[in-house]
Amino acid sequence: MQADAIVASGLHKSYTTGRVVTPVLRDLSLVLSTGELCLIVGPSGCGKSTLLALLSGLLRPDRGSVRACGSELGRLDVAALDRFRLQHTGFVFQGFNLFPALTALEQVAVPLGYLGLRRDAAYARAAAALDEVGLAARRGARPAELSGGEKQRVAIARALAKQPRLVFADEPTSALDAANGQIVIDLLHRAARRHDTCVVCVSHDPRLIGHADRVLRMEDGRLLSDERRAASPAVPTPETPA
Numbered sequence: 001m002q003a004d005a006i007v008a009s010g011l012h013k014s015y016t017t018g019r020v021v022t023p024v025l026r027d028l029s030l031v032l033s034t035g036e037l038c039l040i041v042g043p044s045g046c047g048k049s050t051l052l053a054l055l056s057g058l059l060r061p062d063r064g065s066v067r068a069c070g071s072e073l074g075r076l077d078v079a080a081l082d083r084f085r086l087q088h089t090g091f092v093f094q095g096f097n098l099f100p101a102l103t104a105l106e107q108v109a110v111p112l113g114y115l116g117l118r119r120d121a122a123y124a125r126a127a128a129a130l131d132e133v134g135l136a137a138r139r140g141a142r143p144a145e146l147s148g149g150e151k152q153r154v155a156i157a158r159a160l161a162k163q164p165r166l167v168f169a170d171e172p173t174s175a176l177d178a179a180n181g182q183i184v185i186d187l188l189h190r191a192a193r194r195h196d197t198c199v200v201c202v203s204h205d206p207r208l209i210g211h212a213d214r215v216l217r218m219e220d221g222r223l224l225s226d227e228r229r230a231a232s233p234a235v236p237t238p239e240t241p242a
């Protein structure tokens with residue numbers, strides 16, 4: 001059953017460099033649901049990453065509010081915001097952000113320790129998450145031994161293993177070829193449905209549009225359109241090119 005995962009109201013955000021104030025978001029409001037992948041598309045510089053940072057509590061708006069998983073983020077102090085992100089959010093980045101020295105299994109298991117999981121529980125959960133992204137056989141590989149597509153799948157497993165209510169993906173397919181980009185977006189899409197997660201993905205890549213449940217188009221710090229889509233079915237298994 002879909003429920004409101006994020007309610008953002010009247011967001012304004014500017015960056016100030018010296019005396020120059022650059023308005024980036026202008027009175028932006030939206031409601032995002034659990035159980036679906038919402039893709040936010042728009043040209044480079046239109047404010048997508050800034051919006052993601054506000055929705056995930058990494059940045060505070062100049063005006064407006066974000067309510068996520070029942071918490072009013074503006075009312076949380078820094079420590080409470082850190083706890084909120086630890087408990088409720090997973091992140092997937094363009095550059096994968098993996099530790100060179102760790103195996104795929106360790107990349108996923110080690111952060112679970114911060115959630116208070118015991119070592120054996122963390123490793124069992126990490127193994128299940130790698131299985132979900134089709135990398136069970138690669139659990140002992142380090143980043144240097146993995147292709148770009150495999151690295152991003154490890155990063156997705158790391159985000160999903162926390163069992164977060166919210167997953168934020170910032171240009172997760174930009175460093176990948178078309179086939180791997182499709183695998184990655186389909187994994188995120190499937191995870192949203194399977195775990196009733198709210199997945200918010202920003203991208204300037206229009207090829208991802210067909211793989212989302214909902215597409216928000218941004219331009220110049222504003223939402224231009226909000227479209228629900230019948231997304232194409234997810235690929236049957238991620239055991240395809242990596």
Ligand code: ADP
Nearest residue numbers: 015016017024043044045046047048049050051
């Ligand atoms: P997008 O993700 O759509 O490419 P961003 O949210 O990254 O857009 O950036 C929107 C605008 O804000 C751009 O003009 C960018 O140069 C500017 N910007 C982003 N981050 C900062 C910052 N920390 N300081 C100053 N300007 C910034």
